[in-house]
Amino acid sequence: MDIWMEENHTDGYRVNWKISELLWREQTPFQELMIVDMFDFGKALILDGAVQTTEQDEFIYHEMISHVALNAHPDPAQVLIIGGGDGGTLREVLKHPGVVRADMVEIDQRVVETCKRFLPGIASGFGDPRAQLYFEDGARFVKKTQGQYDVVIVDSSDPTGPAVELYGPEFYRDCFGILKDDGIMVAHAESPTFFTAYFKAVWRNMEVFPRRNVYLTTVPTYVSGFWAFAIGSKKHDPSKARDDKHAVDGLKCYTRDVHGASFVLPPFIQKIIDQV
Ligand code: SAM
Numbered sequence: 683m684d685i686w687m688e689e690n691h692t693d694g695y696r697v698n699w700k701i702s703e704l705l706w707r708e709q710t711p712f713q714e715l716m717i718v719d720m721f722d723f724g725k726a727l728i729l730d731g732a733v734q735t736t737e738q739d740e741f742i743y744h745e746m747i748s749h750v751a752l753n754a755h756p757d758p759a760q761v762l763i764i765g766g767g768d769g770g771t772l773r774e775v776l777k778h779p780g781v782v783r784a785d786m787v788e789i790d791q792r793v794v795e796t797c798k799r800f801l802p803g804i805a806s807g808f809g810d811p812r813a814q815l816y817f818e819d820g821a822r823f824v825k826k827t828q829g830q831y832d833v834v835i836v837d838s839s840d841p842t843g844p845a846v847e848l849y850g851p852e853f854y855r856d857c858f859g860i861l862k863d864d865g866i867m868v869a870h871a872e873s874p875t876f877f878t879a880y881f882k883a884v885w886r887n888m889e890v891f892p893r894r895n896v897y898l899t900t901v902p903t904y905v906s907g908f909w910a911f912a913i914g915s916k917k918h919d920p921s922k923a924r925d926d927k928h929a930v931d932g933l934k935c936y937t938r939d940v941h942g943a944s945f946v947l948p949p950f951i952q953k954i955i956d957q958v
Contacts, residue, residue, distance in 0.1 A: 687699045690731065691877065691905055691906075695906075699720055699726075701721065702718075702721050703718065704716065705719055705800055706799075706800060708792065710790050713839075713844065714729065714730050715796060723739065723903055724737030727768050727793070727796075730843055735804060735903075737803065739902050740804055743770070743899070743901045743904070745933050745935045745936040746899040746935060748771050749930065749933065750868065750897060750913065750944065751920065752775065752781075752833060753924060753941060755832055756864075758832045758833045760783050760831045761835065762784075762833070764848065765789075765836065767797060768805060769807055770804045770837075773804065780928055783812055784813050785814045785816065787818060788816075820853075821853050829860060830860060832865055833865065834857045834865070834868075836869035848869075849880060849887070854887035858891065864915075864916055866916070867888075869912050870910075874954060885912050885958050887912075888913075888914040893919065894913065894914045894915070896945075896955060897913065
C-alpha cells in the first residue's frame with residue numbers, strides 16, 4: 683500500500699509526497715516532529731506537517747543561506763545561527779576556515795537529537811569544538827546576549843508556532859544590536875512568488891539596516907518556485923563575494939558567480955519589493 687503525506691499551504695494549494703517509510707513521529711513541547719523516508723527525496727525532517735529539509739536537496743538551501751553572508755563579510759569569525767535544528771546551516775558555517783565560533787540557538791532540543799540520529803549527514807557539525815548550542819527561544823536570546831557577532835543567520839521554520847516572533851520587527855532590531863559595526867544578517871524570507879505576505883514582512887523588517895537586498899535560489903521541496911533570502915548589512919555590499927580568502931572547496935550549489943547572480947531579481951519580484 684502506498685503512503686502519501688499531504689502538505690497544506692492554502693485552501694487551494696496542497697502538495698502530496700509519496701513516503702516509503704515513517705521512521706519517527708513525536709509531539710515535542712513545541713511541534714509535531716516526523717522523520718520520513720521519501721520516495722524521491724531521501725530522508726526528510728517534517729515539522730507540523732511542513733517539509734523542512736530532505737537529503738536530496740538540502741545542500742541548495744544550506745549552502746545559499748550560509749555562504750553568501752560569510753563570503754560577503756571580510757572576516758566572519760563570530761557567527762550566530764537562530765533555529766537550524768537539523769544542523770545543515772551549522773555544517774556549512776563550520777566549513778569556513780575563518781569561523782572561530784558558531785553559536786546556534788534552537789528552541790527544540792528534540793529536533794537536534796532526532797536529526798543527529800536519522801540525518802547524520804546533515805547534523806554533522808554539532809561535535810565541532812567551535813560550535814556552541816543553546817536550547818532556548820531565539821527571540822529571547824538575541825534580546826539578552828552580550829555576544830557581538832559578525833554574521834547572524836536566521837534559519838527558522840515557517841512563521842507559525844514557535845517561529846512567529848522570528849518574523850517580527852523587534853527581533854530584527856535586536857539582531858541589528860548584537861552585530862558588530864560591519865555585521866551582516868541573513869534570514870530566509872519564504873516564497874516571493876505567490877505567498878508573498880511573509881516575504882514582504884521579512885523585507886520590511888530588514889529596513890533597520892542601511893543596506894538590504896534580496897537574493898534567490900530554488901529548492902525543489904520548498905513550494906512555489908523561487909525561494910528568497912533577505913540580507914541586511916551595516917557596511918559591506920552583500921551582493922559582492924569579497925575575495926577568495928574564505929573559498930570553500932566541494933560545494934555543490936554556491937560559487938562566487940552564483941553569489942552575484944542570485945542578487946539579480948526578475949522585474950516582478952523587484953516590483954513587490956519596491957511596493958513594500
Ligand atoms: N530550512 C527550514 C525551512 O525553512 O523549512 C527550516 C530549518 S530548521 C529545521 C528550523 C528550526 O527553527 C526548527 O528546528 C525549529 O524548532 C526552530 N525554531 C522555530 N522557532 C524558533 C525560535 N523561536 N527560536 C529558536 N528556534 C526556533
